Amino acid sequence: MSSSAVHSLWTTAAEGKLDKIPAPHIEYAQLAPTLIVVGAAIVGILVEAFVPRRSRYYVQVFLSVVALAAAFAAVVGLAAGGYGTTKAHIAAMGAIAVDGPALFLQGTILLASIVAVFTFAERRLDPVAHGNKVDSFAAQAASVPGSDSEKAAVKAGFTTTEVFPLALFAISGMLVFPSANDLLTLFVALEVFSLPLYLLCALARRKRLMSQEAAVKYFLLGAFSSAFLLFGIALLYGYAGSVSYATIADVVSGSVQNVNPALAGTMGNDALLLIGGAMILMGLLFKVGAVPFHMWTPDVYQGAPTPVTGFMAAATKVAAFGALLRLLYVVLPGMSWDWRPVMWGVAIITMLGGAVVAITQTDIKRLLAYSSIAHAGFILAGVIATNADGISSVLFYLGAYSFVTIGAFAVVTLVRDAGGEATHLSKWAGLGRRSPLVAAVFAVFLLAFAGIPLTSGFSGKFAVFKAAAEGGAGALVVVGVVSSAVAAFFYIRVIVLMFFSEPKADGPTVAVPSPLTMTAIGVGVAVTLVLGVAPQYFLDLAHSAGVFVR
Amino acid sequence: MSFPLLTATAALPALGAIATAAVPAARRTAAKWLALLVSVATLALAAIQLVRFEPGGDRYQLTESHAWIKDFGVRYELGVDGIGVALIGLTALLIPFIIAAGWHDADPLETNSSRWRPTQGFFALILAVEAMVVLSFEATDVFLFYILFEAMLIPMYFLIGGFGDRAHAQGDEAAATQRSYAAVKFLLYNLVGGLIMLAAVIGLYVVAGSFSLSEIAAARASGSLHMATNTERLLFLGFFFAFAVKAPLWPLHTWLPNAMGEATAPVAVLITAVVDKVGTFAMLRFCLQLFPEASKWATPVIVVLAVISIIYGALLAVGQRDIKRLVAYASISHFGFIIMGIFAMTSQGQSGATLYMINHGISTAALMLVAGFLISRRGSRLISDYGGVQKVAPVLAGTFLIGGLATLSLPGLAPFVSEFLVLVGTFSRYPVAGVIATLGIVLAALYVLVLYQRTMTGPVKAEVQGMPDLKVRELLVVAPLIALLIFLGVYPKPLTDIVNPAVRQTMSDVQKKDPNPVVEAAK
């Protein structure tokens, strides 16, 4: 539902012909992916309401996986139907763009989400409590940590199966986010996927205080940033008199002349444009986790339940970068001379800041958080390229990165001691001796993060740096190279810890996961290696998908 | 489509590595034999390459070319010139000896651990390194080469850090820390070099729009590709830096002594005799060929650095207390010779450098492996812990001496030929550098003979008493190397015949002519 649709309703009514209200024209088929997921989410809530507790888990998992798979099938169908390339157009009365980048990113998000849902559903890591299998989510979110009610809930074997519908809602938001074609949809989508994430962050089974703290921080800062975003939208609306990308783009590029002298104060007032644009950028950079809007990332990543962290780290980034790309390439290309220098600065401090601060981290989840910040910087370098390769390389990078991330966090869930996951690095000493396989897999992910050749990390990095260089951002490439060198140091530190240092006596044990997590990890490894060794097919895909519809 | 010999030569050890790693924990010996078998088979393939290679023929032979990553303009392009095929021969030749020499280096100390399989890992990693090194010698696509150049760091890193020298002065704890320090140092140095090269690689693509050596050369020839002077220089520096770290060239050398000191002797040989050669090889193939002008521009500086390496490395070798570190610094000195020969831009210099790569590989292998045997017997790397070994283990001492004499490039042994060629080649263009470098041969004599005197001669030390002489396995490892040293010293012609045409090509790449003699010889 978009504002312009409503607008048209109003105008027709004003002409007094109240007898017939023209229904807005919605291409349901082309919105199928989103609709399927939303529908599944709603059904999921009903399930919570009506299905008996013991079978909820299975129903929910089944439902969400099927829904996501179906949605992915729909995406593939659309892409096959040529909506990614030739038939790309704006659907839902200008609210949603159905084009290459949108479909590519939706596909990526959906696949990542399926894997993430697998990790959500993992129930073998924790020891069976009172005869009930337990997952990594709080038995009863409402009960106070350590209180009797919580104990009772655990005893009763409650599980927070709401996480699945919540996740589905978030996913639906993420699906819309990169394809939103007007600022309102953008904002709504942002909130739709943010709010459930805030909740998911608060639902950790262990270390609940940290989990709640993470949620609060994430929520407050998120709301804060979305307020900025919204104000930016307002200003842009004031500037262009519309929130639809196309119109704004036209006004920015000056192809639409100022018709009404009465609007001289606002229409085409560059101050509005610049400030508004900057504020929207800020809102998106927050989600991306770019310096200086990154500070929520480490805390939230650390506090949130690890499966959620993986999900956020992967899917949110994809969605946010999608939106960022569309905004910069569709709405604001006309003012690229204004935002490019700014983005340069942001990219540089993001790359360096993330890499440098990560060096001294002692918690594996925080470490990965900072590494994700550094990677955001690398992707930004590709975004700045402002050429076709820029788009495709970013798409490719996002695809490669998301799977590595989920895989890495999935491995983190396996390493456990009495207090749940053993995330402190010192606990990881000598892991390579205890369970070579897990350590080796994690090493593969780390090497991919570090961008060692023959891993997806390298292909992606090469792609974005190449695009950046071709886009005349050679300096960025150099900075990127330097910061990757710095980053390499802490990835290697972890490997050294795992393989070359003697295992501690009271070291953590490595839980043997169910096929669910195994799949998640397996997919991660597979994608890492395939995209590392033979990336051509996916590069082609990203290439053919690399055109925005206007 | 003929049999892809080059791919096979690299694929065989790669598969062998996987197979070896898959051998169950209990069957350690099986893994060892499998690895040895594979390496020997690889040697056979390499030999076939040498046979199939026609010195007079095209520049790159046995070529293969397949599309790989279109978007990056990357093709899977292989081909060998004389230098490449010779170095592949060296690699394939040394690996079996390395494996045989390291036969017991990775036997697990605690046998009960079932999942932890160091032995399999050790030999698998060695084979993996061989595969990557071989392929990097074959790659005629810059990107493909770069990928291997970087990727081979990882197995090397695990070999250094994971399988350290059991003979350590300050106990296991210190050993572990020092080992991982050495491994990390190795990786970071080379990774930084590689990343800087990555920037240059990307730059090259932006400039040339292709990674294929042949295409770039063609574009250059047709004039369609013209690099601005500064661009070319920057790119050259990016490439050269990475290679200089790998080679290693002063002052980027400090990772080598740590790595060679902490690693087991066979791995140390792998580092200095095989992996580092990729660096010098790449200087010849990529720096000179892609950036001839910039190479000429940088030559004076590089020659100076090389001379410093020669003298500096030798002097530090003299000052070492640790046998393996001594050999490491000696290698630094020798790499100085190689690099000097490459950038002297004379036929003699470059042929000499190429021969040097091979001879240095063999001679260091001989010396280092024997040193390894010695160390494993006494359990110490300190020179001062030895003395009078010659009395109790004459064969060991003898082989050690021969290895040493090769290191000081005694005439009649292979290294002499190459060293003299390098010196002559340099002298004819940079007399001063040539003369200073010649000082190196005196210093070489100094550190080798001091090492021999302190360890082998004099009254027999109590700890050395009853030290066993070389076992059959060990003798089988050393004897062929020594035989080869003598043969190549007396009759290097087969090698030079392969190398010369390639050198001629490189010389024409950089458009340099050898300086003519002042007086035409009275024929």
Next chain:
Amino acid sequence: MNPVNYLYLAALLFTIGAAGVLIRRNAIVVFMCVELMLNACNLAFVCFSRLHGNLDGQVIAFFTMVVAAAEVVVGLAIIVSLFRSRHSASVDDASLMKL
């Protein structure tokens, strides 16, 4: 009266809200400040809508209210749970995770 003044008011409100977020400790208050910022946006929307003479801005204002309401639901839930486990709604107390 010149509608542009409303814009200034909106900007003022927004700034106040932002300042509040920065200086107030109590999570609830911080949260209210965020709401204030959102409402400032609404004001801006409505005002622009008036200026431009199209209704998009007003429609958006409605959307914003809905979103704000949703935020309240989620936010309060989180804050309350935090309060119950800590017996304090101070944002600064919740600083287990740092560095």
Next chain:
Amino acid sequence: MDNLIALLIAAPLLGAAVLLCGGRRLDGIGHWLGTLLAGASFVLGAVLFVDMLDRSAGHRTVTKHLFSWVPVEGFQADVGFQLDQLSMTFVLLITGVGTLIHIYSIGYMEHDENRRRFFGYLNLFLAAMLLLVLADNYLLLYVGWEGVGLASYLLIGFWQHKPSAATAAKKAFLVNRVGDMGLSIAIMVMFTTFGSFTFPAVLGGADGASSGRNTAIGLMLLLAACGKSAQVPLQSWLGDAMEGPTPVSALIHAATMVTAGVYLITRSGAVFNAVPDVQTVVVIVGGVTLLFGAIVGCAKDDIKKALAGSTMSQIGYMILATGLGPIGYAFAIMHLVTHGFFKAGLFLGAGSVMHGMNDEVDMRKYGGLRKYMPVTFVTFGLGYLAIIGFPGLSGFFSKDKIIEAAFAKGGTEGWILGAVTLLGAAITAYYMTRVMILTFFGEERWKHAKTPSPDQPSVEPAAETHGAHDEPHPHESPKSMTIPMIVLAFGSVFAGGIFGIGDRFVKWLEPITSFSHGDSPVGQWTVTAATIVCLLVGVGLAIAQYGRGPVPVVAPRGSLLTRAARRDLLQDDFNHVVLVRGGEHLTRSLVYLDHSLVDGVVNGTAASVGGLSGRLRKLQNGFARSYAVSMFGGAVVIIAATLLMRAV
């Protein structure tokens, strides 16, 4: 016929290979095999000699190209041989004396468990030395050059368990390496000058080359010669080289290897002739060493060291002669050959004495041995007469000629050189007489001297096999040792006459070295007379000092010069302080620098990045509001930046 040349080298090389790789199972026959092959190559040499005599003087040079060694673009190094009169002379000397000393060693090394290895090394030396003199280009010569260095290293350090021996061996090799450096630089200059380094190319082109380049080549060759032939300033190794078994001292460090320098200069005559200045340098080096060695020889009480000094001095004569150019080459070589005979004989005699004296080397603990070992006495005596140039014996002819040539140099130079050589002759007579008296005449000091004295440990641990260390029972050595001594004695008596009378030798070498009579300011007979006077003076002095009255068993403190001479005129001390100490300091400081500076820079950067990280980390203080501040600040900055972008 010319294929025999290769065989000439192959025979001893084969011996070396077999003996060194053969292992213990060859211990029984090792020494016989070695001797046999040495003899074989002597026979081959003789055959080739006869064959050469058949041809007329102009056509005696035989060349044999074996195979192309290092063929590289613009660089041709071949393995090829050139057998002419000069190299033939050496071949006969090397193989002849070599074979004799092989035979001698059979007896001398009888009790050594590693005799097989010893013979292996000896054969290796023969092969290398033959390669040196037979090579037809400088690079191949270089191979032989270092080959003999290696052999000498192995043989000096043959008793490796003795630190002193190991050190001496190392020293010898290092000092020689310095010389080798000269040779290799010389070859490089040749290559850049002539584009080749074959004898014909270099010697033929020398006249065409600029004097600068010839000077460079000449000086570098001289450096090489100094190293090999123990000439000042690279002479220090020869004295220590006496740590090796006596046969080694006789063969390598008296008769053959140390004379390689003379060969090199003679062979490169064309180059030296082209630059008189360099020749002057050569002459100076020769003259200085001549006196240096002689003085050192006077002071040593260790019989071998005394002889070593003498060797140095005699080679000084030869080098000086070569410095004189065509006047002197022939005589240099001639003296080289005669010296080969008598000096080898003297060393073998010394060895025989030590053999009989529980390997005591201190002459002050000898005395009156003529009764106990007559053969040794006679042969040694003849060698003695020969070296001091007693009229009629070989030393007389060769040395006398050199002195004449020195005068013949003409001008003040001629006078100076003549004086120096005469002085040298006198000193030679003095120290050799001293040796003679101390060893064979006077009272039998060893009777009441417990040997070996603790302050001077036995040099040759073969002693251990000679039973208890009580009072020695001097005895004559076995036949295997005496026979070679006798043969060499014959050589030292007659060789000179055979060569000298009627200038046979000069004519023989003329095609190679081109002979020219200088214009001597003084008549030939005057020189001869002067020489004889000098030698009488020398002998007289010696008798006056040692012949009358007892000789103290413990050496008196002696004059300043004596003490300096005992320490090789402090040259070693100089080396020690300047080179060894200095070098140690240099390397130590470099090791420190490498760690602290080169490595330190890298570690420093890493550390600083780490520190930065630690500081930035503090920003992440856990307070949501401060995060909000950073966001707000960021927003402000971005907005401001965007506006500024537009403003500018």
